[in-house]
Amino acid sequence: MIDFDSAPSSSGKKAGRFFATQAKWLEEDESPESQAIGRAGEPVEPPAFVNLLNDRQREAVLITEGPLIVLAGAGSGKTKMLTSRIAYLIESRRASPHQILAVTFTNKAAAEMRDRVEKTLGLASQDPGARGAGSYLGLPEIGTFHSVCVRLLRREMHATPFSKPFVIYDDSDQLSLVKSAMDKLGIDEKAFSPKSIQAAINRAKCDAIEPHELMPAAHNILEKQVKRVYEQYQKDLFANNALDFGEIICMVYRILRDNEEVRKKYQKRFRYIHVDEYQDTNRSQYLLLTMLANPKQGGQGNICVVGDEDQSIYKWRGADIRNILDFETDYPGAQVVKLEQNYRSTQTIIKAAGHVIRNNTSRKDKTLWTDNEVGLPIVRAQVADERMEAEFVVSEIKRLASNEERAYADFSIFYRTNAQSRQFEDVLRREKIPYQIVGGLRFYDRKEIKDILSYLKVILNPADSVSIKRIINTPARGIGKTTIDKADEYHARLEGPGGGADGEPRSYWDALQHLASDSSLTSPATAKKIGQFVVLIQRLMREQPKLLLSELYHLILDETGYVRELRKENTEESLARVENLEEFDTLLLEFEEDFFAQHGGLSEEERNERKVELLPLFIEQSALASDADQAMGQEAGTNATPIRLMTLHSSKGLEFPVVFMVGMEEGLFPSIKPWEETPDEDVEEERRLCYVGMTRARENLFMLNAVVRRIWGNIAYNEPSRFFDEIPAEFLDFKDMGRGGGPVRASAYGQYASGRSNDRDLYDAGTPAYRTSSNRNELIGQKIDHPDYGPGTVLNAEGAGDEQKITIEFKGRVQRKFLRRYLAAYLEGSD
């Protein structure tokens, strides 16, 4: 039943004995109930860490064989269970670390899991070199879907279309390539937005659908164009030696599906597979897992998936909730364990959140409970507007910080959309309270960092046309649009039939080299400019093998004058970019140190030999890393632990003693358009988001709505969120400060069109922002007869109510702006 032969020989006496009794005991009875270690009379000594688990967690740890789904509620000790399980598999010699795979969705989750497995196994102190080294030193393969797949692709390069190291394209690189593909096909960007085509391609990739499998409806032009672009895009992607995020997964799936040798290798190797956040997996990830684990495909069937359908908030990104709901069908004989005890929050919070989520229909039967204190009621505060909202939150934070001696790091503010952060930032800055925006612009997404990374990518992989185009005129060297167009054209000719003399495909880089050496193709001046760029890149490529990564970086800066240009610009922004580049320098140095530390004890000579590995490794991690550097972006000079501001989505997986959920208003949260039909599933996803937010709070939870809110420069009167209605009053402490800002006027546009009524409503709600903007459209095009200017037409309207500004065009294309209230009398059909 269990193949012990491949397990490493037992080194410790205790482990060996444990192992032997364990095996005997498993043979006697395999039912899960009997597997609870520590039963009276059982002569088994389980590792101490197993006894630190509750009954359900322990059950999930001890069901090692066969498919297992763990439905883990919020705060139920899921990570503890998973790490214990992995440690237990190793400790009991069921598997060597090498045979264990665990996939997560974020680097952070992977890092935490690695860390905790090490700690549980007591390895951390003995072998500092093992830190973060993943499978190098016999630790389990723990990583994100993407990092695990990229490592596999590097190992199995022979099964990929690549012969040289590949680079990874992020979303903006991808968009560039989509645009260039559209350009090649002569598709007008105005007729079909590149972004929507990019989104369609990614949707297909989430479902592991290849271009030839797309079946556009006969009358659907958009779908037909998507198919064409997708085909071209894939060709270009591979010609550039590049992968996008979706392709990383799809390619591994296809390799496992089509290449029996590789499939068998990994099916054999990964004896125990774990998947975290299973509710967020998409179709392609599901198929990939099937290839590795499902016995129907030859897998060993030991797959443990952990998830919570109530926390599935990424349906819109391709997550397929069926994966979790259908697990038991996909894996017959699957065992189910529910972790329902919450260790995080007060009873009030857990019960209130439970009432909210109960309104969803598509869920499994699972009820969270807790032994914790009842705690304080949830504060539901109604404020006048978004400014008051920020003032109230900050004053509460100040009050709790002084009265209850809470650290700023104890607080967190969650909002639905990033745009909502501004009010809070303003007030926090004014009050000199340190704060940090979580999940804003990634460090690696900053322009200056992306520019330098593009240089590094081109040095590593000159076939990468997207990166070349990014840097060919950065900093400016007189290569503008005209020249780029010419180069594109020439490249297309090279690529086309009869292009490469030897039949080899010609890269963009090749085209540039030709253009530089043959001025008859363009002009002497242009050829010279291109030539300078080509020489620069060639020099960098030549130097690369001799240099450390950080030295190469400095060479790039020197040769391009990148920092010099920024300093010359001497604006606040450009100087901030210089700082980021310095930060990047530090990052490179740390990366090098880590690398050499991991391969500890290298001689000078060996170091010299291996330093060429640095560049590809760094490029890879920079593409896949995101929140590792999340600590950055903190305001300078605020060393104190900051208040965290983030979207509800970013809050998943975190917890805070005090949580403020703001902007709890219909239209904003749940995010719906009142004038459109919103499918129930969409509202359910919003509700899960609300559930996620609430269950982040340990002790105090505040939920706020503003009576008036400015959205996109328009004024909106939104009803309080329906989620308030779903929380029984006994859990709420209602504070109404809605009139604090003075009398509330009705909107300029009067009547409110929503079927919903709410007896907690204190005001006749006005017009939601979204409606105002449609009224704006009704206004545009209207005729007017102005006493001074004569007849004219409304061109545009900004703002709302009395302050609304209207642009009018009169005879002779004369445009004037007026406040609407001065014009009301002259407008047709005006109120």
Add this chain to the structure above:
DNA sequence: TTTAGCTCAATTTTT
């Protein structure tokens, strides 16, 4: 080739 003004769009974003 650069840049100043204009239009247009506008949830959420683990990689």
Add this chain to the structure above:
DNA sequence: TTGAGCTAAA
């Protein structure tokens, strides 16, 4: 309202 991206002028 904000910003990104693009067209018309310097």
